[in-house]
Amino acid sequence: MANIRNLDPSASPLDYYGSELRRLREEAKLNQDQLGAILFCTGSLVGQIETARKVPTREFSERVDAALLTGGLFSRLVGLVLKSQLPTWFQPYAEMEARATYISAYQAQLVYGLLQTEGYARAVLSIDHSDTLDEQVAARMERQRILDRDQPPVLCVVLDEAVLHRQIGSPEIMRNQLAHLLTFRDHQWIQVQVLPFAAGQHAGLLGSFNLLRFDDDPDILYSESYESGHMTANSQAIRQRAVGYARLQAAALSREDSAALITRVMEERYGHQSGPAVA
Numbered sequence: 001m002a003n004i005r006n007l008d009p010s011a012s013p014l015d016y017y018g019s020e021l022r023r024l025r026e027e028a029k030l031n032q033d034q035l036g037a038i039l040f041c042t043g044s045l046v047g048q049i050e051t052a053r054k055v056p057t058r059e060f061s062e063r064v065d066a067a068l069l070t071g072g073l074f075s076r077l078v079g080l081v082l083k084s085q086l087p088t089w090f091q092p093y094a095e096m097e098a099r100a101t102y103i104s105a106y107q108a109q110l111v112y113g114l115l116q117t118e119g120y121a122r123a124v125l126s127i128d129h130s131d132t133l134d135e136q137v138a139a140r141m142e143r144q145r146i147l148d149r150d151q152p153p154v155l156c157v158v159l160d161e162a163v164l165h166r167q168i169g170s171p172e173i174m175r176n177q178l179a180h181l182l183t184f185r186d187h188q189w190i191q192v193q194v195l196p197f198a199a200g201q202h203a204g205l206l207g208s209f210n211l212l213r214f215d216d217d218p219d220i221l222y223s224e225s226y227e228s229g230h231m232t233a234n235s236q237a238i239r240q241r242a243v244g245y246a247r248l249q250a251a252a253l254s255r256e257d258s259a260a261l262i263t264r265v266m267e268e269r270y271g272h273q274s275g276p277a278v279a
Helices: 013-027 032-039 043-050 058-068 073-083 091-099 118-125 130-148 161-165 171-182 235-251 255-270
Strands: 102-107 154-160 190-195 209-213 220-225 228-232
Touching (some): 013 043, 013 073, 032 043, 073 091, 091 130, 091 220, 091 228, 102 235, 118 130, 118 171, 154 235, 161 190, 171 255, 190 235, 209 235
Parallel strands (some): 154 190
């Protein structure tokens, strides 16, 4: 039986997406099962998305655009839908991150979100978001699309060595994550450095933080605690953290030595037989 539920298109990006999908499907004189057959999915899935009970994927959206000849409408909408699935307190940062020209990140506990594999992200997010895990993972992967733009931000990431040793998920997930970090070794716009245990006392002991720079807006300093994030454009705070970040980069291993350490940890701690090939 078809899913029928009246939506308020203005309620959320997900509701708007669902209402547009229903409207254009009906204009094409297709029922949910017929559209599902064209999209290689079930009519039930179409109905769940039309009634805002399930979040669409980018692949689903691209197929709908092709099937209903929408001119890319749903491929554009899905970005807004997935962004809306991020925690409310995190959404303002995600919006600023997507606009940044330069991103400088120090991470003491985890791989920075823009560099996480899907498996690693799923393992991290399963801790607190088990009821909406698929949606949260999809939203995190959507954030990473800024790195594929024609003019992506310059991204510099310093990872504490503890990040490499802290097993998130299975050994295979960690192998794949560390191998993924190695793919950025020679990237033009992305730099990954590891702050080794040997650095001892350092400028990041107070915790992880990110600095965002923009072409036409003030710099932003971002840090977070459990279930909350804090952004500030306070010039003194940014000045202090910018100096701190420069010191972290100076104390960190070079790109080449960082890659060597990542490789060693990947092979010695997690094995390397079934990980993805590293260029």
